[in-house]
Amino acid sequence: MTTIPSTFTAFDILGDIHGHANDLKELLHALGYQKINNVYQHPTRKVLFVGDYIDRGKNVIEVLEIVKTMVDHGQAIALMGNHEYNAICYNTKDKNGNYYRAHNQVHNGQHQITLEAFKDNMDLYYSYIKWFETLPLFYETPFVRVVHACWDNEHITYLKQRLTNNCISIPLLEEANIDGTPLNLAIEDTLKGKESELPQGMNFSDKDGNIRTSIRIKWWIEPSKATYKSISVLNIPGLPDTQIEEEYLPKYYQEQQVPVFFGHYWLPYKATNPPEILSQNVCCLDYSVAKQGKLVCYRFNGEQLLTSKHLFYI
Helix, strand or coil: CCCCCCCCCEEEEECCCCCCHHHHHHHHHHCCCEEECCEEECCCEEEEECCCCCCCCCCHHHHHHHHHHHHHCCCEEECCCHHHHHHHHHCCECCCCCECCCCCHHHHHHHHHHHHHCCCCHHHHHHHHHHHCCCCCEEECCCCEEECCCCCHHHHHHHHHHCECCECCHHHHHHHCCCCCHHHHHHHHHHHCCEEECCCCCCEECCCCCEECEEEECCCCCCCCCEHHHHECCCCCCCCCCECCHHHCCCCCCCCCCCEEECCCCCCCECCECCCCCECCEEECEECHHHCCEEEEEEECCCCCCCHHHEEEC
């Protein structure tokens, strides 16, 4: 049995917020956090945010104020999500003067709500972009692992060697944005999740109306007998119930590893099918708050066998 030290920090691990400040405040209050000297705090616990604070919802500035203030005063740890990483790339130019994330119609649309929120104070916007650079891509102790989208042991080991304090630095962005480099693959999987190409000729429209030819896959299940339909994170109509091609089979997060928490996947919320852990050591905390779902938290006390009874949401 794993022994938890007396100095262990009890974490409330929160899923993707996406500019929904009212939900964040309501959940913090429900969890027993009080706003003292403008900082949400709890006498015995801290918050661990899994990333994606911006875009989607209109109250982006208030969300960032709450999260950053908690971090600055030692009341929380905030990880980087793919939306924060995208925002850094959207605002950083390569040696040829081109933005790492092109200012095209799709990317502009994805970031538009955030830009609108800061339109009267762009200096504040750029200060938050700099703050995003300080956000680690993952958090790990002997008892828990937290990441935005995917914990791949090989990728995490590689990132520990390349990153500074688990944070991406601007000089690494060029390499990180070259398709196929080890750094690119590690960051893409860690922040955006593993994907599998669909059979030739197949595609679908995602939640934003973009045409996709690959699916986000469940990297936490044993994949050897998986089909496209069973390994897809979301229930996408028309996926074939045929075995996935071997070259796209992922390594998976095995049952004996310590608990891992993440967000990112827009799991659907239904009153008849409330949030639940995915397995005894795997928990996704993104239940689509930006799509009339729920902001979800797991109250982690060091247990190595997770339980859905520790999930809270409003």
